[in-house]
Amino acid sequence: MAKYLFLIPLFPLIGAVFNALFGYSIHKKKGEKPIHWLAILMPVASFVVAVMVFVNLASQSGEHKLLTNHLFEMVNIEFVKINMAFAVDQLSAVMILIVTGVGSLIHIYAVGYMHGDESYWRFFSYLNIFLFAMLLLVMGDNLIVMFFGWEGVGFASYALIGFWYKDVNNASAGMKAFIVNRIGDFGFLVGFFLLFWGLSGAWTEVGHHYVMGEEHFTITFTELHKLFANEEFVNAFKAKTFMGVSLATLVPLLLFVGATGKSAQIPLYVWLPDAMAGPTPVSALIHAATMVTSGVYMISRLNFLFSISPWVMVVITGIGALTALFAASIALVQRDIKKVLAYSTVSQLGYMFIAVGTGAYWAGIFHVMTHAFFKALLFMGAGSVIMGMHHEQDMFYMGGLRKKMPKTHMTMLLATISIAGLPGLAGFFSKDEILWKAFATENQAISWWPYLVWGMGALAALFTSFYMFRLYFMTFSGENRADRIPVTTHHGDDEHHGHHEIKESPSSVTIPLMILAFLATFAGYIGMPHLFHALPNYLEHWLEPVFETSTEHIHLRHGLEHSLGLEWGLMTVSIVLAFVGFFVAKRFYNNNPLIEDDPNNIPAKLKKKFAMFHEILFQKYFVDELYFFFVVNNLLRLNNLLSWFDGKIIDGIVNNVALVVKIFTFFAGAIDKYIVDGMVKGVGNIVFTLNRRVAALQTGRIQTYVIGMSAGLVLIIIIRYILL
Amino acid sequence: MSAIGLNHFLILATTLFGLGIFIISTRKNVIAILMGIELVLNSANINFVAFSRYSNGNIDGHIFSIFVIILAAAETVVGMAIVLMLFRRYKHVNATDLDNLKQ
Numbered sequence: 125m126a127k128y129l130f131l132i133p134l135f136p137l138i139g140a141v142f143n144a145l146f147g148y149s150i151h152k153k154k155g156e157k158p159i160h161w162l163a164i165l166m167p168v169a170s171f172v173v174a175v176m177v178f179v180n181l182a183s184q185s186g187e188h189k190l191l192t193n194h195l196f197e198m199v200n201i202e203f204v205k206i207n208m209a210f211a212v213d214q215l216s217a218v219m220i221l222i223v224t225g226v227g228s229l230i231h232i233y234a235v236g237y238m239h240g241d242e243s244y245w246r247f248f249s250y251l252n253i254f255l256f257a258m259l260l261l262v263m264g265d266n267l268i269v270m271f272f273g274w275e276g277v278g279f280a281s282y283a284l285i286g287f288w289y290k291d292v293n294n295a296s297a298g299m300k301a302f303i304v305n306r307i308g309d310f311g312f313l314v315g316f317f318l319l320f321w322g323l324s325g326a327w328t329e330v331g332h333h334y335v336m337g338e339e340h341f342t343i344t345f346t347e348l349h350k351l352f353a354n355e356e357f358v359n360a361f362k363a364k365t366f367m368g369v370s371l372a373t374l375v376p377l378l379l380f381v382g383a384t385g386k387s388a389q390i391p392l393y394v395w396l397p398d399a400m401a402g403p404t405p406v407s408a409l410i411h412a413a414t415m416v417t418s419g420v421y422m423i424s425r426l427n428f429l430f431s432i433s434p435w436v437m438v439v440i441t442g443i444g445a446l447t448a449l450f451a452a453s454i455a456l457v458q459r460d461i462k463k464v465l466a467y468s469t470v471s472q473l474g475y476m477f478i479a480v481g482t483g484a485y486w487a488g489i490f491h492v493m494t495h496a497f498f499k500a501l502l503f504m505g506a507g508s509v510i511m512g513m514h515h516e517q518d519m520f521y522m523g524g525l526r527k528k529m530p531k532t533h534m535t536m537l538l539a540t541i542s543i544a545g546l547p548g549l550a551g552f553f554s555k556d557e558i559l560w561k562a563f564a565t566e567n568q569a570i571s572w573w574p575y576l577v578w579g580m581g582a583l584a585a586l587f588t589s590f591y592m593f594r595l596y597f598m599t600f601s602g603e604n605r606a607d608r609i610p611v612t613t614h615h616g617d618d619e620h621h622g623h624h625e626i627k628e629s630p631s632s633v634t635i636p637l638m639i640l641a642f643l644a645t646f647a648g649y650i651g652m653p654h655l656f657h658a659l660p661n662y663l664e665h666w667l668e669p670v671f672e673t674s675t676e677h678i679h680l681r682h683g684l685e686h687s688l689g690l691e692w693g694l695m696t697v698s699i700v701l702a703f704v705g706f707f708v709a710k711r712f713y714n715n716n717p718l719i720e721d722d723p724n725n726i727p728a729k730l731k732k733k734f735a736m737f738h739e740i741l742f743q744k745y746f747v748d749e750l751y752f753f754f755v756v757n758n759l760l761r762l763n764n765l766l767s768w769f770d771g772k773i774i775d776g777i778v779n780n781v782a783l784v785v786k787i788f789t790f791f792a793g794a795i796d797k798y799i800v801d802g803m804v805k806g807v808g809n810i811v812f813t814l815n816r817r818v819a820a821l822q823t824g825r826i827q828t829y830v831i832g833m834s835a836g837l838v839l840i841i842i843i844r845y846i847l848l
Numbered sequence: 849m850s851a852i853g854l855n856h857f858l859i860l861a862t863t864l865f866g867l868g869i870f871i872i873s874t875r876k877n878v879i880a881i882l883m884g885i886e887l888v889l890n891s892a893n894i895n896f897v898a899f900s901r902y903s904n905g906n907i908d909g910h911i912f913s914i915f916v917i918i919l920a921a922a923e924t925v926v927g928m929a930i931v932l933m934l935f936r937r938y939k940h941v942n943a944t945d946l947d948n949l950k951q
Contacts, residue, residue: 823947824946824947824948825943825944825946825947826872826881826943826946827872827873827874827881827943827944828873830869830872830873831873834869834873
């Protein structure tokens with residue numbers, strides 16, 4: 125099975141290349157069908173192979189299950205060999221299943237959503253390349269291959285977010301995503317270089333004893349893992365410093381900067397909400413199955429590196445908790461349905477970073493998985509709603525869709541319950557596990573840190589429950605408010621559909637929704653908390669070997685190892701918070717017609733009372749404006765300065781040099797023209813003048829010649845006979 | 849005045865030669881030039897005959913002059929033919945305008 129691993133990323137690549145090359149003409153001649161059939165078939169084929177790989181992997185005996193597929197050698201420097209190789213262990217197996225599975229569903233969904241788009245083929249080509257890049261990222265056997273995927277995902281997201289590039293906003297959202305990601309990638313790269321430096325010749329003969337029995341060092345994750353399990357090496361690594369900071373701190377921190385870019389954490393999260401500009405399937409793909417989970421995956425993959433430095437763990441959990449709370453509070457007041465979901469994603473990613481930061485890597489991956497299901501479902505449901513509302517995204521103009529779109533309504537409701545953390549559904553188990561681990565794991569740097577992180581996480585959970593049910597009630601309950609849409613914001617091209625005809629989306633949209641709804645409901649049962657001792661925790665058990673080195677560094681706090689009571693207590697708190705959020709949202713928004721002056725309209729009154737608060741939240745803490753003021757503006761100013769420098773100084777130097785050269789050449793030219801040429805021409809002139817004189821003798825008239833001849837004769841006679 | 853001797857013939861021949869050269873170099877008409885050439889040739893003939901008469905008395909000079917006369921006739925034929933061709937081509941036989949040799 126191992127030698128077929130390469131098929132998994134290859135299939136989407138084929139689809140992407142084929143549609144990119146021939147899609148245009150196929151779309152023109154044969155319509156949309158061949159395009160989406162190919163584009164869907166490829167990820168589905170990948171999914172099938174992925175399932176087979178998973179089964180094969182599961183049937184392997186022993187703790188360390190690993191399938192590798194070596195394709196070709198990329199770099200060969202004496203002891204170091206870097207291969208284009210794929211590896212699947214327990215962690216990547218879970219990831220490829222999520223990526224290909226949810227990815228395939230999104231492809232199917234896109235058939236309905238993108239129907240009639242003029243660049244249909246381009247869209248599916250991009251979607252496939254996105255999957256290809258993401259699979260490269262999760263299947264890469266070493267950091268280099270992973271980095272290819274890492275960059276490829278960045279490119280694909282740029283292409284897809286700016287898919288409708290004719291609108292300036294979309295195009296600039298794509299560029300924003302790309303640039304912000306580049307900043308993260310820069311951190312990632314520097315971290316990677318420092319890591320390589322920090323390996324300090326572990327592959328040379330001197331350092332050979334670190335890598336026991338390896339002939340060549342190939343910097344695969346397996347070898348890195350082995351290295352970092354070696355105490356001697358870890359101490360050498362910690363002792364190595366760069367600008368006074370230990371590599372053990374610096375490398376994970378820089379890699380984490382990369383993760384904040386890709387996984388949208390403070391301070392680099394700003395691109396993700398703007399990524400809403402892309403078509404909804406793209407949002408679902410970016411937010412759920414791919415891209416944003418890559419940071420979490422990378423940290424889990426390099427867990428042995430991250431867990432050796434307690435301070436890094438503090439930073440990661442801190443950023444994660446802050447992001448979770450911050451983004452959740454923004455989501456409380458947003459009106460755009462996709463904006464709410466976008467900030468919700470940022471917030472949920474914060475939870476994942478809390479998990480990987482506390483060392484509960486499996487919980488992070490668990491949340492990646494459940495989040496992939498319910499967030500993909502929420503986005504696709506929102507897309508379905510937006511289609512039903514004829515491209516209206518403002519929730520204030522929705523409402524009453526429960527009866528009009530029953531399938532969308534049911535699936536969205538399940539997803540909402542799942543993400544809000546009401547007990548029994550997938551989101552509850554993963555989020556609760558994260559909060560429990562955040563609370564109970566000992567922090568080696570700051571002893572009170574777990575309380576703070578847990579507090580922020582719990583508050584964010586309350587917010588999550590509130591904003592999700594707010595979204596649900598505003599969209600589905602009460603009466604439809606589409607008649608209040610101001611004419612200007614209503615898209616003109618939908619005029620012929622008629623204003624009030626809201627109907628359920630086609631089956632290519634609703635079937636993926638139902639599959640995801642099933643997963644979002646039941647996926648939680650593979651990672652049951654330890655409380656229920658009778659039930660096995662399949663996922664944790666499955667992922668355990670991957671994280672075994674780092675779990676040596678992670679301990680539960682003293683006295684908490686067996687305190688079931690506390691775990692029950694915390695779980696109760698989460699459940700209560702989730703229900704509080706639900707009831708408040710229900711009281712505020714259920715069947716609320718949202719008329720400004722209505723005395724029963726509590727949100728409007730609160731909005732009036734706390735107008736400033738509302739404004740700050742609604743404007744997203746003015747982060748974009750701050751970025752613009754402090755970063756973009758200064759960059760522009762720097763840009764202007766450099767432009768001035770270039771224009772005046774550099775160009776001045778160049779111009780002055782040019783002037784000197786010009787003067788010099790003037791003189792050189794004069795010498796050439798008057799002296800050298802003069803000499804040449806002078807000789808010519810003399811010859812020419814003489815020639816003219818002499819040539820005058822040759823008249824062509826015989827008589828002149830006769831005269832000359834006679835004169836010559838006379839002359840000879842005179843000289844010969846008279847003078848001599 | 850003494851009896852007519854060789855010098856008189858030589859002076860006559862020289863005069864004829866000079867006149868011939870004068871005609872060749874001054875006349876515009878090609879036929880006139882040909883006539884000048886006849887004069888020059890005939891001046892040479894006079895010289896031949898004169899030298900023949902006043903030297904050892906054989907007839908070499910006479911034969912030579914007859915030869916020259918025949919040659920002059922032939923030359924005149926060729927010359928007239930050329931003149932005819934010139935006339936056909938240029939519609940005139942003006943020697944001063946026939947300066948194509950310059951090129």
